[in-house]
Amino acid sequence: MNATIEDVPQRRSAFRRLFRDGAALLALAVLAVIVAAALLAPWLAPHDPFATTRQPLLPPVWNEAGQWAFPFGTDGQGRDILSRLLYGSRLTLLMGLLSVAIGGGIGMVVGMLSAFYRRIDPFIMRVVDVLLSFPAILLGLAVAAIFGTGVTAIIIALAIATIPDVARVTRSAAVVVMGQDFMEAGRAIGLSDATLIRRYLALNCISSVFVFLTLRFGQVILIGAALSFLGLGAKPPSAELGMMAAQGRDFLFFAPHVATIPSLTIFLIVLCANMVGDALRDVLDPRLRR
Amino acid sequence: AQSITVVREVDSDRYDPHRSTARAASEVLFMVADTLVSLDYDMQTVKPGLAERWEVSDDGKTYTFHLKDGVKFCDGKKMTAADVVYSLKRWIDPATKSPVAWRAGEVEDIVAVDDRTVEYRLKAPFSELLYQLTQSFAVVIDQATVEKLGGDFGVKGFNGTGPYCWVEWRPRNDLKLARNPDYNWGPPIYENTGPAQVEEIVWKIVPEENTRMAAVATGQSEITQYVPYSTLNTLRANPQLLVSQSDAAFWTYFAGFKIDREMVSEEAVRQAMVLAVDQDAIAENLYFGEVEPAHSYISQAALDWDKDLDDKLIRTDVEKAGKLLDEAGWKMESDGFRYKNGKKLSPVAYSFAGSTWQKLMEAMQGDLRKVGVDLDIQAFDATIAWGKMATQEFDVFGMSYPYISAGDALNLYFRSANTPTPNRMNWKDPETDELLDRGKAALDPETRAQAYGKVLEKVHQAAVWIPLYHEPMKLVQTKKLAPVKPHNIYGCGLYKGLDIKFQ
């Protein structure tokens, strides 16, 4: 009897399909290279990223006056931009990752609880609305004013700013899941709320939240950079891409590489994260599939 | 429509001469009001201002000023000796809470002898008085306006006798001044003592230095002194622009030690740190050679600088710095920093946020790293920073200041009475106080120079500061304007702006 039951052919797994999207794959590869380079900064960096030299504002090698010793040139204090870039990416990525992880974690829990316990939903959503009324940059400024400037302040601000968005996204995903019969089936079996939330709700929301967080990761880095730009930024001597861009701004008109190279690196990281996120969403969100 | 725009970095909190000490305030106050006496470009010669002449009594305690005739306020009211008296007395009135009242000396009384004569009586001689009276704190303002506007004086309006009149201030955006057409009592340092030659001056706030540079380069601003050094060479190469410079560099940047803090209480440590910092490199790399590296606490060209000290100044010597630290018991560990009794040599430095100080501190940090000192920089935004720097919680602080003479600088920073601010070093030394008193009260220049010279020697020896650089005055202007000669009084390059005119 079983021989006659046709099974549905297995759909290509999300990852296999992701790998067929050339652009996304490239983006993923670039991102991987950047992450690896950032991780290996101490071994890759040709110079001490904090050591000043007597050659400020050296242009990059593709410029006539460039020197191979400083492939991307030097900044206003004669520090090697490539080395600072490597270390800077580290901090920037860490900043993005941590704030997205913290904010995303809290936001997800809040969103799921809100969808699961409809009683507290209106209250939570009002709080989320209030939080949403604070543009991330203002939040960043205020938090930085409290905790002092520095990466921690930015991470806290960005994490807080991430919470309401993630909570919303999670909630709307969770509300859809809540409406499905298997939630009721789980309850009918006698599962506790905690198990239902963990094994049923969370597992089914996580992919859309994950996609959102991938996209959010880029945004967070952008906002972080903007915060640096507005005068917060990491504490010297540490290097952070946004801060480097802001410092390079002083030389924008005649030594543009000091600002553009870190800016472009930010752009590249965010672009890749967004492209991967887009591709993930296309793959994981069947509604948008072609 | 002969209007010019001057871009600058920061705004003042208000434009009340007695309550605003920022350079941003003085820049405008010099234009909208006048002082009794003026200072010449050499920063040493006192010239007439509202007073056409003056006498000093033999005991140095009484100054008699004879005022020019026909001076009027912007609102058309005639200025008299009573206005002068009112203004100066408001300055020293405790109710005004002026942070710069000390600059007026120990006043016994100021009286209007008649409409055009003012007598300034001191309790003790004050050799610097005339210099102080050239500053913007000593401008003459209109009592009626002050009383009418109350707290809004210098915010919503102003009434002075300057070559320009107050039109409108939009805080943090711009401040508009219009020419006073009746003006003809300009100081003789200017060729043009009559009405100003442009109709309107707009002081515009552009915090980003790069944008300011671009603004002059593209003609959106006609003149400014606030361009980044890094761009000066580019600007000099621009045929439409003119870069001029005042030789007097009486604005000094330094890092001070709080000498009673454990970390930097040893003279050897301080000396080592001074030795480690490479001012020449900083001037060259950070400022493109546009500033004068400082090894002295005041410009060596300033009045009463002690020439004997020239050879005794501490110059960069990294090796010697290391040796000093070794001797003092600070041992280099494997992480490249020095420790003593398990404590890392990591002094906390407070500084202003913003690119200037950030770069400067980072450069120092880099230099100090080389001798195993880990400078822990904490930067604060201007308004917080002042409060922070009034505390006792840091080891090093970054500061810059304008001065006219040795006496001006030393009396400000090294008096015991001036702790905790501006004497943030906690330099409490009776001998210094006595020498300063002597210099201040001296009736002849030699005595004064000698007294101040001693103080200079003492503090240099104790290595209480790391001098960084003396900032010269550089003006960038479009060639559409006739060349403007930079002044350096209180760092205000345009001073009264009487020589600004289109070609």
Next chain:
Amino acid sequence: MTETTGPLLRVEGLVKHFPVKKGMILQRTAGVVRAVDGVSFELRRGETLALVGESGCGKSTTGRLVLRLIEATEGRVELAGEDVRALDTGALRRLRRKMQIIFQDPFASLNPRLTVGEILAEPLRLHRIVEPAELTERVHELLRVVGLAPYHAQRYPHEFSGGQRQRIGVARALSTQPDLIVCDEPVSALDVSIQAQVVNLLQDLQAQFGLSYIFIAHDLAVVKHISDRVAVMYLGRIVELACKDQLYADPRHPYTQALMAAIPRPEPGAAGTRQVLEGDVPSPLSPPSGCTFHPRCAFAKDRCRSEVPSYRRMADGRFVACHFAEDIPKAEAAVDPEGADEPRYRRRLAVLQAARPQEPQPA
């Protein structure tokens, strides 16, 4: 206790009002949906009671109330003599073993993130039905019972067709060895050919395990095939409850009659004669006064407009909620159970069935 003699399930005066809330902060109650409005019935062991009625009449809500998946507003539910509504969380969870549910939508009723094995093992583990060592064995057995193969345990729900998923749902319901299964339209979403498979499966399982079903459906033909008794619901109330033969042969409530008349029969030429019920189902937010069916009822009198008919037992043992149940004329379209001719294709079918390999009987 009267466990062995009494009915397995007794439902009395079950009411569920959903408040319709307005406002996000103050949550005023703007009205109530009377989803279930005084439903009473009994269910014996091994019996199948069907709930039929149009969409939104409260069938699913009733099923859920019985299982206490949602809290009732009023009424009493007794399972094997135990008051379900009075149980605390722990006791309720233990009781859940005894009552299970099967859903309509085979696509939404299985957690897509768990393998079939995990789905089936979950209740076994939770209620400690088997020793952990025997877990896999038991999962495989369950799969076999519903006609799937053990190797299916490693797969995820999306790798199955609708019919297969419905079988997994059935297996999950069976895993706790329940006494009662609420089947909420278990075959509505399936194709005809698959529908028959699942209906047969349910019947086989009932015979094998002595299950009781509450069978929710709107297909009266399927209901007739599977159930013992049928309850017809209209706007949250049972309007008629009777043995299936009684009901199909002679429906007494005008709504039951209309419902039966409306079913398209797979008999060419049968249409055209029947009378069609006019109008739409009223909103449960503002049900009509009196008998809620009166606006659509061909026999409505003044009394129907004002007086709510009681839910009463008629002489022949059925329950009905109509003032004039005895007087309503017999419907033309009523079904004569033995009335059908042997179809012409019977012999051909027999060939087909003969050719088919013998169906395995569930072990």
Next chain:
Amino acid sequence: MTQSAVSAGSGAAPEAPPLLEVRDLKTWFKTEDGLYRAVDGVSFAVRRGRTLAVVGESGCGKSVTSLSIMRLVPEPPGIRAGGQILLDGEDLLEKSQVEMQDIRGQRVSMIFQEPMTSLNPVYRVGEQIVEGLVKHRGMSAAEARAKAIEMLGLVRIPSPESRVDSFPHEMSGGMRQRVMIAMALACDPALLIADEPTTALDVTIQAQILGLMREIQARLGTAIILITHDLGVVAEMADDVVVMYAGKVVERAGVRALFDDPQHPYTLGLIDSIPRLEEKRDRLSTIEGSVPHPQRLPEGCRFSPRCPLATDRCRNEEPPLRQLRDGHEVACWYAPIDEAAA
């Protein structure tokens, strides 16, 4: 394969050419996961004023067939892989989309399964009916509105004068489906394709809508292609029936012939697996297994894996649609089944 026009099933005169004839229609989909031969050689004909029912299980290609006639299959991923769709002799597959715009809504109309979502929620129903009239009939706004009200009256919507200004969400499902019918019939099309028009509705409402469709057909003489999987609806509505399985037509017959004398094992199983009110059975007969996934179509006869009679020939060779007798065609090597064996 029969290329000639299909003649009547229940004795009607064969002389009139069919209104629409579909010949060997193939519509495939090319997707990331591979090629779906959703419709793979479908032929049937619709006569004027008559109803053709298309039955089959979910996914067998009923909707794709109807959308192919309307040329509404999105391309890509759809591929017109072959065949002809002759409307009064014109091949619709050859037409450009712009030409099709004049045919759709005017000569061929369509109504869909979901009355809840098939109307645009942001426009009043009147406006949505008027659109077609203005486009195809060139009516003025006032004329079109009058016509819309008339059409709403025709589909028995109470007080059409006010209902014409309602939004879809203000109507019940049954009413919306009536509006859909009014809209489809507004321009007096010769052919109406109804894709499961009552599946989403309650039985009582379904009965209303089906009655309405019969009535309107009688009045306007519109030919109808009725797509459904409910054999009850087929029996009630159709004149001719096409049974589809996995993208193919397996049997084609007049409605009586089909119910009384089904020939294909699939049709047979289908008809017997539905429980009937009139009879009492212990068990339903079933068709074992399930519909093949369109990507795993078996070789040969597509029903062969589920067919108890299947032989190697069935598994290797695809049976063509053969005419058994007048108007009754079946795609099975063994039809008619030898009943002597029983």
Next chain:
Amino acid sequence: MAQHVLYRLLLAVPVLFGVLLLGFLLLQLVPGDPATVIAGPMAPPAVIEEIRRELGLDKPVIVQFFLYLVRVLQGDLGHSLISNTSVIEELAAAVGPTVELMVACLVWSVPLGIAMGTVAAVRQGGLLDRVIMAFSVAGVSMPIFFIGLLLMQYFGFVWQLLPFIGRGGPLWSIDGLRHIVLPAVSLGLIFIGPVARMTRTAVLEVLRADHVRTARAKGLREKTVVLKHALRNALIPVVTLVGLQAGYLLGGAVVTESIYSWPGVGRLAVGAILSSDFPLAQGAIMVLALAFIIINLIVDVLYAVLDPRVQRS
């Protein structure tokens, strides 16, 4: 619909209150002490104490908040600690330019973004779609200050086409227009991306909807189908999302205003927070939050206009 809007207005009250509370609390926690800031660096402790008392800073936090609320309700936001001007006046002067900038940005970027998104959706998978999507993903990945600086460098500095410092005057004057071009373009460029993406998604979704199939089945022209039946419906989610993106836009405005020295609320807020000008910062945050609420109110009204389904409920 009026009821709907009124309801949304009522809803905004608790949000606004929360914003006030948060703004107040945030600034309560700030380490800098307003009294010290006012008194200046050299003031003796007694003076600072007196100022504290004047400002009510010695009272419990709750009382301070209550007093603050009372004052706010009376329209008194206090005085700037730095410039001593009335906060309301400073804000009033800054709101205009910010609104100007927002309008100038939205007026071109939203229609263009919607057009681009629609075109991309209609040409899904085609070259144009890819180009537009590449552009928009680049747009959302670009740091706003980078765009601003690039535009400033080329259009302002290198080619000297447009001024880039401050506001030139009201929008209807030539100078005003010239000055707003660069900020509005910078801000708009970061906004086009999200709008185009959202529109594309929404249009794609609507194009798949049953009612669009109905419209096609009616024989309507493709243009009518897309513009009348798809776009109108797609605008509903787009409008909502634009509202949700208001925070993003406001954040962008803060940076843009800083880059171009645009005298708006964003710049004011940054300056005030950086200089611990508490009353001004509180006021500016409130105004920005208010702007957010107002944008969302406008969105709600638009939503009601676009979607007849909300009008009754």
